[in-house]
Amino acid sequence: MSDKPRLWITRKLSAATEARAQRDYDVIPNPEDEVFSAEELIAKSAEVDAILPCHSEVFSADVAARLSDRVKIIANHSVGVDHCDLAALKAQGIVVTNTPDVLSDATAEIAFLLLLGAARRASEGDRMVRAGAWTSWSPAFMVGQQVTGKRLGIVGMGRVGRVMARRGRGFDMEVHYYNRKRLPPELEEGATFHDNLDDLLAVSEFLSLHCPATPETTDLMNRERLAKLPAGAILVNTARGALVDEAALIEALQSGHLAAAGLDVFRQEPGGNPAFAALDTLFMLPHIGSATRDTRDAMGFRALDNLDAFFAGREPADRVA
Numbered sequence: 001m002s003d004k005p006r007l008w009i010t011r012k013l014s015a016a017t018e019a020r021a022q023r024d025y026d027v028i029p030n031p032e033d034e035v036f037s038a039e040e041l042i043a044k045s046a047e048v049d050a051i052l053p054c055h056s057e058v059f060s061a062d063v064a065a066r067l068s069d070r071v072k073i074i075a076n077h078s079v080g081v082d083h084c085d086l087a088a089l090k091a092q093g094i095v096v097t098n099t100p101d102v103l104s105d106a107t108a109e110i111a112f113l114l115l116l117g118a119a120r121r122a123s124e125g126d127r128m129v130r131a132g133a134w135t136s137w138s139p140a141f142m143v144g145q146q147v148t149g150k151r152l153g154i155v156g157m158g159r160v161g162r163v164m165a166r167r168g169r170g171f172d173m174e175v176h177y178y179n180r181k182r183l184p185p186e187l188e189e190g191a192t193f194h195d196n197l198d199d200l201l202a203v204s205e206f207l208s209l210h211c212p213a214t215p216e217t218t219d220l221m222n223r224e225r226l227a228k229l230p231a232g233a234i235l236v237n238t239a240r241g242a243l244v245d246e247a248a249l250i251e252a253l254q255s256g257h258l259a260a261a262g263l264d265v266f267r268q269e270p271g272g273n274p275a276f277a278a279l280d281t282l283f284m285l286p287h288i289g290s291a292t293r294d295t296r297d298a299m300g301f302r303a304l305d306n307l308d309a310f311f312a313g314r315e316p317a318d319r320v321a
C-alpha cells in the first residue's frame with residue numbers, strides 16, 4: 001500500500017499535471033474524462049484523502065454534508081468556486097483552494113476575442129463564407145462597430161479585469177470600472193472608478209464582466225441594467241453565466257438596444273441556451289477562457305502546489321475555505 005496521500009483527479013488534466021501528480025500522490029485518474037454525478041462524487045470520496053476537481057463537479061451543501069470524512073482537501077482546478085458551497089465544506093472541516101492569477105491572461109484573451117468578434121460580426125461573417133453565401137460586396141456590407149478609442153466598462157477589476165483593461169488600452173480604449181473597492185493608482189493605471197454599477201453602465205460602449213458568481217451577482221445584468229447601457233452597446237461575459245439574465249439579453253439584442261454580445265459562459269453548461277442560436281449578433285464560445293496549453297499546465301501545477309502545501313502541514317497559498 002502506498003504511503004502517499006490518495007488523490008482523485010476528477011477530470012483529464014494536462015499531461016504535465018498528471019505526471020507530477022502521479023509522482024507525488026497515489027492518484028485515481030480519469031483517463032476517459034467521464035463526468036461524475038453527485039452520488040458518484042459522494043461514493044468515491046470514501047476512497048481518497050484529497051480531490052482535485054474542476055468547475056464541472058458540483059459540491060452543493062447536500063454533497064458536502066455527505067462526503068466521506070476521509071476527504072481533507074478539495075484543491076480546485078479553477079479560479080471560480082461557485083460550484084462549491086464553501087460554508088458547507090468548511091463546516092465539514094474540508095479545506096478548499098482555487099487557482100487564481102494563472103488564467104488571467106488566457107481569459108482576458110478570450111474576452112477580447114469576444115469583444116472584437118461581437119463588434120466586427122465575426123461569427124456571421126465566418127458562417128457566410130463557409131456556407132458559400134458570400135455573393136457580393138459593397139461599402140454597406142457587414143458594417144460593424146469600431147473598437148478603437150471607445151469606452152470600455154469593466155465590472156470587477158480583479159486579476160482578469162485588470163488584464164482586460166490593459167488589452168483595452170492597447171486599442172486606445174478609455175477604461176472605466178466598477179469594483180467593490182477602488183483600486184490604488186498603480187493598479188488603476190488611469191482607469192476611471194465608478195462607485196456604483198449604474199454609473200458605469202451609463203458610459204460603457206463596451207461592457208466586460210469579470211466578477212465572481214455569488215448570490216449577490218446572480219442576474220446582475222437583468223432587464224433594467226441592460227437598459228442602462230448606451231444604445232448600441234456590446235456586452236461581453238467570460239466570468240459566469242449566472243451574471244446575465246439570458247431572456248433579458250435576448251430581448252435587448254432583438255430590440256437593437258444592444259448591438260451585439262460575446263459570451264463564453266452560459267446558465268446551462270455544457271450546452272448553452274438554444275434560443276441564442278437564432279441571434280446573428282451573438283458571438284459565442286464554449287467556456288474556453290482558460291483553455292490554452294500554458295494555462296492548463298499552470299492551473300494544474302497551482303492546484304498541486306496547494307495540495308503539496310497542505311500535506312506538508314503548511315497553509316495552502318490559495319485557500320478559500
Ligand code: DGY
Pocket residue numbers: 054055077078079080081103289290
Ligand atoms: C475557472 O477557472 O473558473 C474557469 O472558468 C474554468 O474552470
